[in-house]
Amino acid sequence: MALSADLERKTRGVDQEPFILKSSDVSYKGSFMVAEYASGHVRNADDAADAWFVGEFGAATADSGKTGDGALKYEVHNGREILRSAAVTGYAAVTNNFQPVYISDDTTMTLTRPADDSVAIGFGLRFESSAVGDVYKFSLMDSFLYNILGTCKQTIHVGVVELQAGTGDVLPGIPLWGHGKIVDFFCIPDGLGAGAGADVDLNIEIGTTNTTGGVISVLLAGGQATAKLSATAFTAANEFYDGDQISVEAAENTAFTAGRVNCYIVIERLP
Numbered sequence: 001m002a003l004s005a006d007l008e009r010k011t012r013g014v015d016q017e018p019f020i021l022k023s024s025d026v027s028y029k030g031s032f033m034v035a036e037y038a039s040g041h042v043r044n045a046d047d048a049a050d051a052w053f054v055g056e057f058g059a060a061t062a063d064s065g066k067t068g069d070g071a072l073k074y075e076v077h078n079g080r081e082i083l084r085s086a087a088v089t090g091y092a093a094v095t096n097n098f099q100p101v102y103i104s105d106d107t108t109m110t111l112t113r114p115a116d117d118s119v120a121i122g123f124g125l126r127f128e129s130s131a132v133g134d135v136y137k138f139s140l141m142d143s144f145l146y147n148i149l150g151t152c153k154q155t156i157h158v159g160v161v162e163l164q165a166g167t168g169d170v171l172p173g174i175p176l177w178g179h180g181k182i183v184d185f186f187c188i189p190d191g192l193g194a195g196a197g198a199d200v201d202l203n204i205e206i207g208t209t210n211t212t213g214g215v216i217s218v219l220l221a222g223g224q225a226t227a228k229l230s231a232t233a234f235t236a237a238n239e240f241y242d243g244d245q246i247s248v249e250a251a252e253n254t255a256f257t258a259g260r261v262n263c264y265i266v267i268e269r270l271p
Helices: 140-149
Strands: 016-020 032-036 042-044 051-057 073-077 081-089 100-103 120-129 132-137 153-162 168-175 180-189 199-206 216-219 245-254 260-269
Touching (some): 016 051, 120 140, 199 260
Antiparallel strands (some): 032 042, 032 051, 180 260, 199 216
């Protein structure tokens, strides 16, 4: 025990907090703001990497905006709240309730995860009409926890496939944990492929259901090289839940007589 007397710590409420506005950024009241690791300041939201949502710019601007100089602090509202009748691209039906809502700039909300990076503002709470609904907006702590615990991607080596193994499950029963989606599937051959006109297709199965998309076509020329071979894009049936088992399946069009490939999947963690 280190304390030997009462200690009165200095505290303050956290529904709004002054942050340094990044130099040259121009922000308006209501602008969605993100924390930028590189500078340690806040800036207008976008879908660039290494940032997470901190709140809404709170300083009145008289429509002229506040320009950051890398030193001045401005209030940012960072408490949780419900954004009523908010415009959200992709909010099409009640089945979109409880899906993450992302921001691609300082005002635009969408259900589509940005291609560059994932900046989530909250989740759809209540569908209202086409592209309109109530959004639960994250508090500073909500956003921090979401940022460190979810929406990350991970590459997993699922095993080695013998190209001459035939048709069927060639890597069966590989368990996945948590909740997420398989967003990429690729393989790297050993360069020793053989077999005249050889042609094998590889795909992913979750449980007993094949994913839609996600097929790698391994031709003889590919099996004789050591370059990455990518699958077609996943379009459906690629979501997994805690304990689901995946398998890599092979379909022989023309058999290989030799050669192996290392198979990898990329998963995106979901809340």
